[in-house]
Amino acid sequence: MMSRERKKAAALQEKLKILRSITHSHALSNTSIIMDASEYIKELKQKVVRLNQEIACAQDALRQSSYPTVTVETLGGHGSFLINVFTDKSCPGLLVSVLEAFDELGLSVLEATASCADSFRLQAVGGENVAENVDEHVVKQAVLQAIRSCSSESGSEHDEE
Secondary structure (H helix, E strand, C coil), X not given: XXXXXXXXXXXXXXXXXXXXXXXXXXXXXXXXXXXXXXXHHHHHHHHHHHHHXXXXXXXXXXXXXXXXXXXXEECXXXXXXXXEEEECCCXXXXXXXHHHHHHHHCEEEEEEEEECCCCEEEEEEEEXXXXXXXXXXXXXXXXXXXXXXXHHHHHHHHHHC
């Protein structure tokens, strides 16, 4: 019987030794090792809370600084463009705003696919109706301006509520 108790005591001492090394404790008594381990656990919990706060702040910053993606490619014919728009935030009237921007440039939409749920996606093929010089850069800037205008109008409506 005595050897079983010695084995248990030796196993306990080994576990306390491991606990002491993990927690960087310099204590010698078992009680002090456990107290140091308890403090170490509290510190780890505080670090977890702090890291979770940092992650949440970083995610908020990413959401707020997310920019719309607009790509415009010239297609084979003169004045024809493939326009891709993505923004992770949709606002009421965004599709209308973008289509009005096309109209102001004299672009007719020949084919389009749009999704306006939580995010906004638009893929459109536009052709030039008017003989004006409209290039990829002009189309892209017009679409970005339409998105900015719609976003600022949507933001001011929320401010008024």
